[in-house]
Amino acid sequence: xxxxxxNIILEKCTGCTLCVRICPFGAIKIENKKAIIDLSKxxxxxxxxxxxxxxxIVVDKGSVAKKDLSAYKDVWVFCEQKKGVIQTISFxxxxxxxxxxxxxxxxxxxVLLGDKIEPKVDELVWRxxxxxxxxxxxxxxxxxxxxxxxxxxxxxxxxxxxxxLCGATVIGxxxxxxxxxxxxxxxxxxxxxLDIDEKERLLLQTRPAFGGNIMATxxxxxxxxxxxxxxxxxxxxxxLNKSHKAEVIKKKYSNNILSSRTRIIDIVEExxxxxxxxxxxxxxxxxxxxxGPENFSHIKELAKVLGAAVGASRATVDAGWIPYSHQxxxxxxxxxxxxxxxxxxSGQIQHLIGMQSSKVILAINKDPDAPIFxxxxxxxxxxxxxxxPALTKEFKKILKK
Amino acid sequence: xxxxxxxxxxxxxxxxxxxxxxxTLIREGVESIINPFDTYAIEEAVRLKERxxxxxxxxxxxxPQAESALKEAISLGCDEGILVSDRKFAGSDxxxxxxxxxxxxxxxxxxxIILCGKQASDGDTAQVGPGISTHLDIPQVTYVxxxxxxxxxxxxxxxxxxxxxxxxxxxxxxxxxxxxEINTPRLPSLKGMMRAKAAKIVQWTAAxxxxxxxxxxxxxSPTRVVKIFTPAPRKGGEMLKGDAxxxxxxxxxxxxxIII
Numbered sequence: 214x215x216x217x218x219x220n221i222i223l224e225k226c227t228g229c230t231l232c233v234r235i236c237p238f239g240a241i242k243i244e245n246k247k248a249i250i251d252l253s254k255x256x257x258x259x260x261x262x263x264x265x266x267x268x269x270i271v272v273d274k275g276s277v278a279k280k281d282l283s284a285y286k287d288v289w290v291f292c293e294q295k296k297g298v299i300q301t302i303s304f305x306x307x308x309x310x311x312x313x314x315x316x317x318x319x320x321x322x323x324v325l326l327g328d329k330i331e332p333k334v335d336e337l338v339w340r341x342x343x344x345x346x347x348x349x350x351x352x353x354x355x356x357x358x359x360x361x362x363x364x365x366x367x368x369x370x371x372x373x374x375x376x377x378l379c380g381a382t383v384i385g386x387x388x389x390x391x392x393x394x395x396x397x398x399x400x401x402x403x404x405x406x407l408d409i410d411e412k413e414r415l416l417l418q419t420r421p422a423f424g425g426n427i428m429a430t431x432x433x434x435x436x437x438x439x440x441x442x443x444x445x446x447x448x449x450x451x452x453l454n455k456s457h458k459a460e461v462i463k464k465k466y467s468n469n470i471l472s473s474r475t476r477i478i479d480i481v482e483e484x485x486x487x488x489x490x491x492x493x494x495x496x497x498x499x500x501x502x503x504x505g506p507e508n509f510s511h512i513k514e515l516a517k518v519l520g521a522a523v524g525a526s527r528a529t530v531d532a533g534w535i536p537y538s539h540q541x542x543x544x545x546x547x548x549x550x551x552x553x554x555x556x557x558x559s560g561q562i563q564h565l566i567g568m569q570s571s572k573v574i575l576a577i578n579k580d581p582d583a584p585i586f587x588x589x590x591x592x593x594x595x596x597x598x599x600x601x602p603a604l605t606k607e608f609k610k611i612l613k614k
Numbered sequence: 615x616x617x618x619x620x621x622x623x624x625x626x627x628x629x630x631x632x633x634x635x636x637x638t639l640i641r642e643g644v645e646s647i648i649n650p651f652d653t654y655a656i657e658e659a660v661r662l663k664e665r666x667x668x669x670x671x672x673x674x675x676x677x678p679q680a681e682s683a684l685k686e687a688i689s690l691g692c693d694e695g696i697l698v699s700d701r702k703f704a705g706s707d708x709x710x711x712x713x714x715x716x717x718x719x720x721x722x723x724x725x726x727i728i729l730c731g732k733q734a735s736d737g738d739t740a741q742v743g744p745g746i747s748t749h750l751d752i753p754q755v756t757y758v759x760x761x762x763x764x765x766x767x768x769x770x771x772x773x774x775x776x777x778x779x780x781x782x783x784x785x786x787x788x789x790x791x792x793x794x795e796i797n798t799p800r801l802p803s804l805k806g807m808m809r810a811k812a813a814k815i816v817q818w819t820a821a822x823x824x825x826x827x828x829x830x831x832x833x834x835s836p837t838r839v840v841k842i843f844t845p846a847p848r849k850g851g852e853m854l855k856g857d858a859x860x861x862x863x864x865x866x867x868x869x870x871x872i873i874i
Binding site: 239260384390394403423427483540544569572573575595599600 | 627644650651678679701708709712735737738743755756759770773774775776777778779782784793794795837839840843844848849850851852853858859861863866869870873
C-alpha cells in the first residue's frame with residue numbers, strides 16, 4: 214500500500230468488476246484480474262467501497278479528531294431581498310428550514326439585510342421564523358459582495374448557527390461562497406433535497422451533477438455551520454400564519470464592516486415579461502422549430518394567458534431571435550417549474566439538462582423522433598402554428614380570460 | 615496588463631450516455647473538453663490583451679492529461695499555461711480547489727484581472743471563482759456579461775441578474791466570473807495551433823505552490839460525498855392524438871389543475 218487515500222487489498226480482490234460498473238467517474242479498471250484505481254479520476258466518493266462484496270477496497274476519508282461542535286445551534290435562512298422585496302426563494306427556504314430545525318430541536322432563524330427593510334420582517338415571521346436577525350443600513354440597500362459577506366460572517370461568528378440555507382441565485386451563490394471560505398465552513402451548491410441525520414446532527418444534502426445524470430449526497434462532518442444553496446421551486450412555501458411571533462434581533466455594524474470595494478453604478482431591468490425564469494411556475498419555451506424570431510409572438514401570447522415566463526433554446530438565442538436571459542439549458546438557466554411547455558424544441562441533451570426536472574413537460578414538435586418526447590409527460594406531434602393558437606384559446610376559456 | 619484565466623477540463627456532456635440496463639453513466643470514449651463557460655473566460659482574456667496589451671496566463675488544477683486543455687487555450691491566444699497537478703489534490707471540494715488555485719496564483723505573481731467561467735458543466739457549483747477571490751482577498755464581480763471599460767485602476771462591468779443587469783465598478787486587481795453572453799469565442803488559428811504545439815506547459819505540485827497540506831485534497835475539504843446514485847431516467851409519457859381542437863381540449867383537461 215502507498216500513501217494514497219484509497220487502496221485495493223489485492224488478496225481480497227477477485228476482479229469481479231462490480232466496482233468498475235458502479236464508479237461514477239470511470240476511474241477503475243481491471244488488469245490481471247485485479248481492480249486498479251486511476252487516482253487522477255477518482256473523487257474518493259466511496260461508491261466502490263460500498264459495492265465491493267469482498268471488502269477489498271478501503272478508503273481513508275480522514276479520521277481527524279471530532280471537534281466539539283455543540284456550540285452551534287439553530288437553522289438560518291439567508292433571506293434575499295431586491296429593491297426591498299423579499300424574494301420568493303426565501304419563503305421556500307423558510308418552509309424547508311422549519312422541518313430541519315424541528316428535526317434538530319433548534320430554532321428557525323431568518324437573516325435579513327437591507328435598507329429600511331424592517332417593515333418586511335413580518336413576512337418572514339408569518340412564514341415560520343422564530344427569530345429574525347435584522348441588519349438595516351443604507352450600505353446594504355442593494356447586494357454587494359463585500360458588506361454582505363462581512364455582515365454575515367460577523368453574525369455567524371457571534372450566534373453560531375448549525376445550518377445556513379441560501380437560494381442558489383446570482384446573489385446567493387456569490388455571497389455564500391465567500392462566507393464559507395472566510396469562516397472555513399463546508400458548502401454544497403444547488404441542492405434539490407435536504408434532510409437530517411438526527412443521530413449525528415448532520416445535514417444530508419442531495420444535489421444533481423452532470424446535469425442531473427447523477428445525484429450525490431454530501432455531508433459536512435467536522436465543520437460548522439453546514440451550508441447549502443438550494444434551487445428554486447424545489448421546496449414548498451409554507452402557509453401564512455399571521456399569529457406566529459418571533460424575537461427580532463437588530464444589529465448595527467461599523468463602517469469598516471459595511472464598506473465595499475465595489476460600487477453599483479446602475480441597476481437595469483431587462484426582461485420584458487418581468488417574470489423571472491427561475492421563479493416561474495409555468496414556462497413556455499420556443500425552439501428553432503418555431504421558424505423565426507417573429508413567431509416568438511405565439512409563444513409570448515400563450516405565456517401571457519398562463520401568466521408564464523418565456524424560455525428559449527440555445528439555437529434561438531444564438532440566432533439572435535431572443536435575448537440570452539431567456540435561454541434554458543446547460544449554458545443558460547436550469548429551471549424546474551410545475552409545467553414546461555416546449556414548442557418546436559428538438560431536445561438536445563444541453564437543453565434537457567436545464568429543464569428535465571420540471572414536474573410536467575408538454576412537448577409539441579413536428580418530428581415524431583425528436584428526443585424531447587423521451588422526457589415529455591405529454592407529447593404532441595404536429596404543426597405548432599395550429600396547436601399553439603388552439604391551446605391559447607383553450608387556456609383562455611379555462612381561465613375565463 | 616496581466617490576465618490570469620482559471621479553467622477546468624470536463625467530460626463532454628453531449629458524449630455522456632446512460633446505460634439503459636444498469637442505469638449508470640457510460641464514460642468510455644467520452645472526450646474531455648474545456649468547460650464550456652471557461653471558453654468565454656479565455657476569449658475575454660485574449661480580447662483584454664488585444665485591447666490593452668499584456669499577457670494571458672492560463673492555469674488549471676487537474677490530472678496530467680489536463681495539459682491538453684491548456685494547450686488548447688494557448689492555441690486560442692493565451693501566452694502561458696500552468697498545470698497544477700498532484701495526487702495529494704484528490705478528493706478536493708470547492709474549498710480546497712479554490713485554495714489550491716489561489717496558492718498557484720500567488721506563485722504566478724502580480725496580476726490585474728482573474729477570469730473564470732461562471733461554473734463548470736460537470737459540478738455546476740459556481741463556488742470556485744468566488745472561493746479564489748476570497749482566499750486572495752480581492753474584490754469580485756460574478757456573472758459578468760460585459761467589461762465596459764478599464765481605466766485608472768478601475769474596471770466597470772455589467773453583472774447579469776435574474777431581472778436584468780447591474781453596472782458595477784471595482785478596483786483592480788479583481789476577479790470576474792463570466793457568462794456566455796460576454797462574447798463569441800474564436801476558433802484556434804493555425805499560428806495558434808503551432809504555438810500550442812511548441813509551448814512548454816509549466817507543471818507545479820502541491821509543494822511547488824507552497825500549499826499547506828491540511829488545506830488541500832480531502833483533508834482540506836469540509837464536505838464529504840457519502841452517496842452517489844443515478845436517478846431513474848425520466849420516461850417519455852403519453853402521446854396525444856387528434857386535430858388541433860381535440861388536442862387543445864385534451865391538454866386543457868390534463869393541465870387544468872396546474873394552470874388554475
